[in-house]
Amino acid sequence: MHELNNPRADYDLSELKILLVDDNENMRSMVKSILYTLGARTINSSEDGDSAFTKMRTNPPDIIICDWVMKPISGPMFVKHICRGKDSPNVYVPIIMLTAYADMEKVLASRDLGVNEFLVKPISAKNLYRSIKAVIENEKEFVKTDTYFGPDRRRVVKTSGFGEDRRSPVIE
């Protein structure tokens, strides 16, 4: 078994295409540096939701990492557009919401919008990797009813941001 605390496998991230959406250049630089060191090789970034949509069409990502506080389109609005928008390039793409907020109200709001993982700043390599692992291991289901199509809001999300104990260190 691998040394990491999570008994499940660890992963080679080199084939994943990741789109990072954050209006703060420094945060983009930090996250890209971590992802690159973790082995990701296709990391695109956008400073706003509009350009992110364009990049989603030209180079479809496997995972989106986006910030909560962005301008002109906020993170939650961007997620809503991806998960529910009729012109969304991919309603199924997993989303990790990166935020300085830690209150449960926002966590639940994110989940209801369709966010897979809620990663609270300050960011670290182990927390970011833990979120990516959780996204890989907990694919979200979608539900179609007479009045709704979108992420299954009833799902149990056993992940770093929504359920699992984040205090367990990945590195001892």
Next chain:
Amino acid sequence: MTDNGKNIFIASPNPLSGKVKSTGKNVVTQDTLRKAEKVLADMAGDYIIWVKSDLLKIQYAYEDLIGGKVERKECLDQIFSTSHDIKGQGGTFGYTLITQIGNFLCRLIERLDHSLPVEIENKAVQIHIDALHVVIHSNMKGGGGIEGNRILDGIELMGKKLVPEKS
């Protein structure tokens, strides 16, 4: 719409599990994570430059705020979003006091509801910006010790006195 009124559950058509391997030399290990943490730690020098730049943005927005020529909401939005960035980044590099002051400034701006005279609101904002100047330019890492606690207690007290929290 469903055909028979029942919910239909749909799995993602492109599961990530099909795109990642759990074997091979590129699998993330503890060593990879340590290297990634080191890469981040090595950016601490850059962070001080970033946060000084952020503080300048806040200072300019504050000067616009008191100057009265730029819309008040626009100035406060700029101060809020930049302090929110400061709050989110400081902790990564061990500057927890900077993060805490950034957080106090965000919470203060959220409390401003135009019920107080603008001079009082501006004074409350200014106290927080002054504290950021002190902490950033004296490169106070961590919680800043006794001096850090004194600064935090001071701005928290003054912030709540000038702009009381809503019950």
